Amino acid sequence: MSDRVCVGAIAGAFGVKGEVRLKSFTSEPNDIASYSPLWTEDGQRSFSVRLTRPVTGGLGARLSGVETREDAEALKGVTLWADRDKLPSLPDDEFYxxxxxxxxxxxxxxxxxxxxxxxxxxxxxxxxxxxxxxxxxxxxxxxxxxxxxxxxxxxxxxxxxxxxxxxxx
The missing domain is CATH 2.30.30.240 (PRC-barrel domain)
Structure with missing residues (x-):
């Protein structure tokens, strides 16, 4: 088992001030923000996440260090990983x-x-x-x-x- 679990992905930029469109893979989509910081798959970058509003196809979110639309566009397709110890434990018959x-x-x-x-x-x-x-x-x-x-x-x-x-x- 790895130390991190994929909980979402960045679908692209939203707006002009660095907001991203976030796809959440968690059972309750809004819970993704509570697992911050979220990491890139390679573990090189981490982001704190603040949800802003529901948007078509996902959630609007602000990520720490992402200030411009260009910053947000550059992250399109990046998967976001949470530390396993921040995730809820599962019943015996459920698995990540x-x-x-x-x-x-x-x-x-x-x-x-x-x-x-x-x-x-x-x-x-x-x-x-x-x-x-x-x-x-x-x-x-x-x-x-x-x-x-x-x-x-x-x-x-x-x-x-x-x-x-x-x-x-």
Whole structure:
């Protein structure tokens, strides 16, 4: 597990005085400001965050050290990371996506299926993208107790019960 978790991204400038359009990846979007300071992925820069107003496609925010529209535009696409110890602890059956990516996935018989490459949420629940040796394409598996009965972060593995694949898939 890393010391930081991605909690948002800068979608671009908003206005002319250095305000940014912020996309929050937190379950309650406004909570992102309470996890300040937020860091760039490489850890080179940090920002304190003050939310200003809701804007189309996200939140308006002021970041420390960002004073002009040009400063804000230069940050477009930058992901923002919070220190893990500032984030709320989760119930036993909930996980941060960052903690699932890279975990080995085994079937219920102990055979390695692959590793979690990504976690998607398209609105109907999380989906794990699993890629492994010998696979022609990735396996997309609903992240539900029926398909993923065990997640063992300490051991770095997931036990999955995927549906049977048909020949040719």
């Amino acid at each position: 996506h960052a903690d699932l990516i890279g975990l080995a996935v085994y079937d219920t018989g102990g055979v390695l299926i692959g590793k979690v490459r990504a976690v998607y949420d398209h609105g109907a629940g999380d989906i794990l993208e699993i890629f492994g040796p010998g696979r022609k394409q990735t396996l997309l598996l609903p992240f539900t107790r029926a398909f993923v009965p065990t997640v063992d972060l300490a051991a770095g593995r997931i036990i999955a019960d995927p549906p049977e694949e048909e020949e040719g898939e």
